[in-house]
Amino acid sequence: DTEVTQTPKHLVMGMTNKKSLKCEQHMGHRAMYWYKQKAKKPPELMFVYSYEKLSINESVPSRFSPECPNSSLLNLHLHALQPEDSALYLCASSQEEGYRNTGELFFGEGSRLTVL
Amino acid sequence: GEDVEQSLFLSVREGDSSVINCTYTDSSSTYLYWYKQEPGAGLQLLTYIFSNMDMKQDQRLTVLLNKKDKHLSLRIADTQTGDSAIYFCAESIRSSGSARQLTFGSGTQLTVLP
Numbered sequence: 001d002t003e004v005t006q007t008p009k010h011l012v013m014g015m016t017n018k019k020s021l022k023c024e025q026h027m028g029h030r031a032m033y034w035y036k037q038k039a040k041k042p043p044e045l046m047f048v049y050s051y052e053k054l055s056i057n058e059s060v061p062s063r064f065s066p067e068c069p070n071s072s073l074l075n076l077h078l079h080a081l082q083p084e085d086s087a088l089y090l091c092a093s094s095q096e097e098g099y100r101n102t103g104e105l106f107f108g109e110g111s112r113l114t115v116l
Numbered sequence: 117g118e119d120v121e122q123s124l125f126l127s128v129r130e131g132d133s134s135v136i137n138c139t140y141t142d143s144s145s146t147y148l149y150w151y152k153q154e155p156g157a158g159l160q161l162l163t164y165i166f167s168n169m170d171m172k173q174d175q176r177l178t179v180l181l182n183k184k185d186k187h188l189s190l191r192i193a194d195t196q197t198g199d200s201a202i203y204f205c206a207e208s209i210r211s212s213g214s215a216r217q218l219t220f221g222s223g224t225q226l227t228v229l230p
Contacts, residue, residue, distance in 0.1 A: 042220035
């Protein structure tokens with residue numbers, strides 16, 4: 001299994017809604033990432049979890065709240081979002097440092113979020 | 117700080133070679149990557165090169181690395197219509213624990229004309 005699975009694929013929500021994006025991997029990777037990508041732009045790093053602990057928060061507004069319940073799962077809780085938060089949200093994972101580790105990030109297909 | 121630059125657009129005829137260029141600024145990068153993104157999809161790793169290498173060839177793909185000039189290129193031989201996509205170069209530095217921090221270039225939209 002070399003997949004990162006993200007659900008839902010599409011999400012439409014109002015500015016007062018609370019929703020969550022989910023990400024799952026079963027490759028034994030110990031680092032997981034959330035990226036935000038606007039159309040025709042490169043992905044922008046939001047959060048990094050390493051060994052289930054939040055190691056990087058790239059000054060993301062608190063209306064985005066990440067959670068890593070275990071080493072295979074990563075959630076992104078959404079509350080009181082703005083229309084400008086509409087984007088493709090990508091989850092990724094990478095394996096531990098070590099010999100032969102290429103440092104590759106494995107990406108999911110993304111969750112396309114529209115905020116009305 | 118890191119900054120990775122790419123030209124935004126490239127058009128080639130089917131069967132020709134494509135060369136996508138990238139410049140980066142962080143000399144401490146250990147790996148450099150090329151990712152491909154098709155419309156509506158996530159990012160797929162095409163190939164990578166370790167910073168102590170000059171060249172890597174993988175079937176139709178050739179990566180060249182000039183560390184002195186901090187220049188990376190991806191050559192796609194015999195380009196096909198299925199190669200039409202956005203191509204991102206990325207540099208990697210180790211962050212913390214098992215994590216790596218990637219900085220992506222702006223992406224090059226490759227259009228393959230029949």
